[in-house]
Amino acid sequence: MIKNDLFLRALKGETVDRPPVWMMRQAGRYLPEFMALKDKYDFFTRCQTPDLASEITVQPIRRYGMDAAILFSDILVIPQAMDIEVQMKPNFGPYLPNPIRSAKDLEKVVVPDIQESLGYVLDAITQTKEKLEDEIPLIGFAGSPWTILCYCVEGQGSKSFDKARGFCFTQPEAAHQLLQKITDTTIAYLKAKVKAGVNAVQVFDSWGGMLSPQDYQEFSWKYIQQIVDALKDEAPIIVFGKGCWFALREMAQSGASAVGVDWTCSPKNARYLTGGNITLQGNFDPARLLSPPSVIKKMVAQMIREFGKDKYVVNLGHGILPHIPLENAKAFIDAVKEYKE
Numbered sequence: 001m002i003k004n005d006l007f008l009r010a011l012k013g014e015t016v017d018r019p020p021v022w023m024m025r026q027a028g029r030y031l032p033e034f035m036a037l038k039d040k041y042d043f044f045t046r047c048q049t050p051d052l053a054s055e056i057t058v059q060p061i062r063r064y065g066m067d068a069a070i071l072f073s074d075i076l077v078i079p080q081a082m083d084i085e086v087q088m089k090p091n092f093g094p095y096l097p098n099p100i101r102s103a104k105d106l107e108k109v110v111v112p113d114i115q116e117s118l119g120y121v122l123d124a125i126t127q128t129k130e131k132l133e134d135e136i137p138l139i140g141f142a143g144s145p146w147t148i149l150c151y152c153v154e155g156q157g158s159k160s161f162d163k164a165r166g167f168c169f170t171q172p173e174a175a176h177q178l179l180q181k182i183t184d185t186t187i188a189y190l191k192a193k194v195k196a197g198v199n200a201v202q203v204f205d206s207w208g209g210m211l212s213p214q215d216y217q218e219f220s221w222k223y224i225q226q227i228v229d230a231l232k233d234e235a236p237i238i239v240f241g242k243g244c245w246f247a248l249r250e251m252a253q254s255g256a257s258a259v260g261v262d263w264t265c266s267p268k269n270a271r272y273l274t275g276g277n278i279t280l281q282g283n284f285d286p287a288r289l290l291s292p293p294s295v296i297k298k299m300v301a302q303m304i305r306e307f308g309k310d311k312y313v314v315n316l317g318h319g320i321l322p323h324i325p326l327e328n329a330k331a332f333i334d335a336v337k338e339y340k341e
């Protein structure tokens, strides 16, 4: 039994005294204790060493006492496990030296055995659960197939992922084959994570907003729905799409336990679009954590009033930025804990 189960209760839609809170990318560069480990170990060493990954996961919890932890890892461990080389270059971000650009490139892409290729993630989950001592739930995650395809085809980050979209529109058959391979891997991966002990999972569709609503259906949503169908009876599943307000209705009807919202959609509109009955998560503008703590606290209280305290998980509208002052992150978390109707 989890001692603080606010987060799991909110995902079930139960009535709570206050909503739970966590922050996307909460294990990150704004924390000095994270930077100390980043100076010593490169990115994939941190991901692949269960001691380090579990330590980094609990760092923000020790400092701020969020209501859920999210396992330190990355969405790009999936293409890596599928035999697509992924590097994390300092001050540059992800770099894939052999991007997928044709049906021929696709032949080398495998659907791997999870235990063999990603066993280190499962070990990190075991160690993290020990460190958390059942105080709070642990979230596991994966990127959406479309978002993973973006990196596999583009070979690096991008503002608009033109090559990835071009690949889908000029070679749709190959694109769908790649998306299906990623989907099959992701389903097996998330199921293994649940078995290893995560209490909920989140799918990040960080680049869903790059697609038109129609193309979103074909190249992103179809595959996320497969993941939801496969996971929903195993663990609560949260679907978050950045820039995907147009898909909120579908997401709400998918069988997911909760839907993530970014800051460009008002709470009122998000409730309207999702039909008012599903748990929503979000949507504080990450850059608003640069406002003074007193302003942050007022804005968080206002955000909770607008979403309503029930069927709601307080979060940012996307990952926390580097260089956020420690006291500002604290103000965000404390504002939720101090919330009174």
Ligand SMILES: Cc1c2[nH]c(c1CCC(=O)O)Cc1[nH]c(c(CCC(=O)O)c1C)Cc1[nH]c(c(CCC(=O)O)c1C)Cc1[nH]c(c(C)c1CCC(=O)O)C2
Pocket: 023, 024, 025, 026, 027, 028, 029, 038, 042, 043, 070, 071, 072, 073, 074, 075, 076, 088, 092, 093, 094, 141, 143, 157, 204, 206, 318, 319
């Ligand atoms: C698109 C995406 C990626 N990774 C992820 C996404 C989806 C969420 C989002 O949209 O922000 C997901 C992710 N990546 C990381 C986590 C850890 C758990 C958490 O605290 O949320 C999670 C949930 C660690 C990380 N993943 C990465 C870092 C920073 C690099 C480092 O620590 O060396 C961290 C803490 C590297 C990474 N990984 C990725 C990029 C673009 C980068 C470089 C840019 C950056 O620095 O943010 C791909």
